[in-house]
Amino acid sequence: MMDWTDTYCRAFHRVLAPSALLYTEMVHANAVIHGDRSKLLAMDPSEHPVALQLGGSDPDLLAQASRISAEWGFDEINLNCGCPSDRVQAGRFGACLMREPALVADCVAAMKQAVGSSARPDVPVTVKCRLGVDDDDDFEQFLGFIDSVAEAGCGTFVVHARNAWLKGLSPKENREVPPLRYDWAYRLKSLRPQLAILVNGGIAAVGAAVDHLVHVDGVMLGRAAYHDPYVLHRLDARLTGTPERPREALLRDYLPYVRAQLERGVPLKHITRHILGLFLGERGGRAFRQVLSEGAHRPGAGLDLIEAALGCTRADALRRSA
Template sequence: MQQAENTDISGEEAAAASIPGPLAVSVAPMMDWTDSHCRVFHRLLSPHARLYTEMVHAQAVIHGDRDRLLGFSEVEHPVAVQLGGSEPALLAQAAHIAQEWGYDEVNLNVGCPSDRVQAGRFGACLMKEPSLVADSVAAMIAAVDIPVTVKCRLGVDELEDYDRFRAFIDTVAAAGCTTFFVHARKAWLQGLSPKENREIPPLRYEWVHQLKQELPQLTIAINGGIATVEGVREQLRHTDGVMLGRAAYHEPYLLHELEVALWGGELQSREQLLRTLRPYVEHCLARGIALKHLSKHVLGLFHSQPGGRLFRQILSEGAHRPGADWSLIEQALAATTMTDRTAA
């Protein structure tokens, strides 16, 4: 193939490379947190971030209340469903159902270390069974047209070395998976709680960076301990994307800061953003959904800001009361502006 002689092309390629990819920022699946109300709020903060459901077991998708488990708002796109399970046929069936419901991606959980998940033989314990993960991925890919991705760890228990981790990725990639979200820690299946498994095993970002260097044809996103715009920018120098977990939930304004930093636009105030959510909140209230189910996701919006503690207190104490409505959110917002004036 003849190489182009025009030096401007390299400049164009460099500019294209600077455009954030579709998975540059994503919000991790988090049980009891990333429900549809949460995702609507996060989408308001960041039009480009990829959003994920809470993990749902394949059997629940097949036999359970799909409206409750899979229902979502159209504004959430691009949105992905995360499945748990270890039976290829059931995972394939559940993936097909998720596609019919309109999801943009289906993700397989190979990273959750909780005892309950292990008892069901899915989550992080599947790191020990790469062939089963590969079979599951192959079955899911055959059942759907949307992307099938995997979220995993570096390893589990004493099974922790780079070559073993690389062999896991190779096996699953050979089944057709081209996108991996890697929590850059191993998991201890016994002796540590899920919370401790997010904090005690050391982060090994360099393993994920090396994986991307060795397998540039794969899309590799990194997860674990990244909580600032600068931290995301640094990781994007080495990987295709950053998956944020609790940082995005406890300090959701970070998502908006990342949106502006990576994709441009005007930085809006926390107050402006929250007021944009009002039509959705009032629509839900009219459907009989209690304010507490909506307001819990915005508690961290004023984290470390003047009046932030009072904002959280007003919502936490008032949202569960019968008849609580948007006026309570206005009361909480007023506490932040009053604190600003006092400080001035």
């Protein structure tokens, strides 16, 4: 979710899902070490618990970045072995690491050692992976990857339950074309019950997510939760047994945070881009998106624009129901 799940997005998702573990966008280890941490690792206290996802394949660099990230306050450090983009492949990280289990094991071992010697030694190191790359179709090979990395100290795997095609498919196509094989994640959990297995990929509905939890320990929602964020709230409410709340009430709970960011000089457009889908499929949802999309980039745009968007949403809904 590079360029998507930034701190403004995560603060909004926390309002929607108080009990969820939130993940950052992927950040390369080099950027954590040498970049502007105040931007790359920006995190509001309201976001906790939140995991930082790292990219990279150099054990020493990943170790340094993991120690920094743990001491920065993140609640989990996750190594990405699933992203198929050309940029990631050129840097020898992401999904191409599925064919280098020994290297991934070395990375995890170094990350765990670094975190263990930090000020927060209990922060877990986890891995997000695919089932394989290109035409890999051998469950035992996938299991071997998991076992190698688990032996290095990783106890939690987020499994995007499809292969990654490194040539011939775009990142978007890689999320849609390779067939989903949730049964591999289920089988992994049955064979390695001591590991925490979370499933990811193609999960867009509350019922589907709940069904997966019969077989695995957790589910990860990505773009579905971004484009239709209310599904994240509905799932959180379902799993915690709490009542669902109206969309407008949730947005109003987010407004004090928005106000604080505006007072810090953050342009409204950086925040409102993450809430455009809140009324997806609802009467007035198009008016909500239109008002925010057209006005948020203008100088001086503030909370009154969000109020105007809500007002248009209510008015449009009333007209359509009349």
